[in-house]
Amino acid sequence: MNGAVRPxxxxxxxxxxGASGITYGxxxxxxxxxxxVESHLVVSRAALLTLSQETDLSADDLTxxxxxxxxxxxxxxxxxxxxxxxxxxxxxxxSVRTMGEIATGVTSTLLTRAADVALKERRPLVLMxxxxxxxxxxLRTMTALAEMGATIAPxxxxxxxxxxxxxxMVDQSVGRAxxxxxxxxxxxxxxxxxx
Numbered sequence: 001m002n003g004a005v006r007p008x009x010x011x012x013x014x015x016x017x018g019a020s021g022i023t024y025g026x027x028x029x030x031x032x033x034x035x036x037v038e039s040h041l042v043v044s045r046a047a048l049l050t051l052s053q054e055t056d057l058s059a060d061d062l063t064x065x066x067x068x069x070x071x072x073x074x075x076x077x078x079x080x081x082x083x084x085x086x087x088x089x090x091x092x093x094x095s096v097r098t099m100g101e102i103a104t105g106v107t108s109t110l111l112t113r114a115a116d117v118a119l120k121e122r123r124p125l126v127l128m129x130x131x132x133x134x135x136x137x138x139l140r141t142m143t144a145l146a147e148m149g150a151t152i153a154p155x156x157x158x159x160x161x162x163x164x165x166x167x168x169m170v171d172q173s174v175g176r177a178x179x180x181x182x183x184x185x186x187x188x189x190x191x192x193x194x195x
Contacts, residue, residue, distance in 0.1 A: 011038040011086045012181060013079050013118070014066065015111045018046020019095035019130035022054050022062075024155055027174045028092045029065035031185045035178075040079050040086070041066035042111045046095065072109050079114040087181045088124035089115055092174065093155070096131050096138055102150070103141045125150040126177050153177050161189035 012032060016025035025047070032039040041063060048059055063069045070077040078084040091098060091111070098112060102125075107113040118125040127150055131138060142152045155173035163169045168187075175188030 008085045008087050008123075009038070010036065011040065012183075013040045013042070013086050013089040013114050015042050015044075015089060015091040015094075015098070015114065016047040016062075017044045017091060017093060017095040017098040017111065018050050019093040019098075020050060020054065021093035021128070021130045021155060022047060022050045023170050024092040024128050024130075024174055024177075026055070026057070026062065026065065027170055028090055028178070029062075031171075031174055031178060031183075031187065033065065033067075035183055035185060037087070037183065038068070039066045040068045040070060042070045042072060042077075042079065042109075042114060044072060044095075044098070044109065044111055070110055072111060074110050075113060077110055080110060080117065082117050082121040086118075086123065088126070089118040090126045090128070090177055090181070091115060092126075092128040092177065093130040094127040096129070096141075099127055099129055099138075099145065100141055102127075103144045103148075119148050119150065122149060124180050126153050126180050127151070128173070128177055129154050151180050153180070158189075160191055 029039050101112045102115045107116050157169045158172050161172050171187040175185040178185050
């Protein structure tokens with residue numbers, strides 16, 4: 001029917017920047033595959049360095065987890081346009097540099113351009129910011145992004161879930177980030193009230 005409102009396709013943009021914690025991005029891609037959500041991946045050069053330092057995976061191992069992979073400098077890619085419909089974008093992990101670039105709106109790569117698109121189209125943008133401690137500049141940047149509509153979701157452990165491994169803590173953080181997009185991943189342990 002003409003003029004009918006259609007839900008966005010089950011398609012999510014995933015950005016991986018160079019902060020420590022590349023496992024969050026890896027698990028997000030794996031979760032999206034389990035949830036049958038099409039993933040569009042863009043990875044920064046610094047993220048590939050982090051991949052080599054924090055895992056035994058190759059770049060091909062990482063990109064093989066995504067449905068569609070976009071080159072960092074391909075500003076003509078589908079995800080660079082608001083007319084390409086998605087559920088939004090997750091950046092996991094999100095470096096302070098990436099966060100700052102998004103906040104200014106002066107984007108230099110496809111990763112930050114895709115985030116800018118999510119904001120301008122009023123789609124969810126979730127930033128799993130990886131830094132500690134935060135100085136005032138970081139906090140002001142996060143405030144600016146929150147005012148623009150982004151969700152700031154540092155990957156913090158939820159001890160009520162009684163994690164028994166780092167992998168469980170990672171999955172809980174990733175799953176809670178995916179909650180913002182209305183995606184219910186089975187790896188998340190939900191709070192069920194005091195016992």
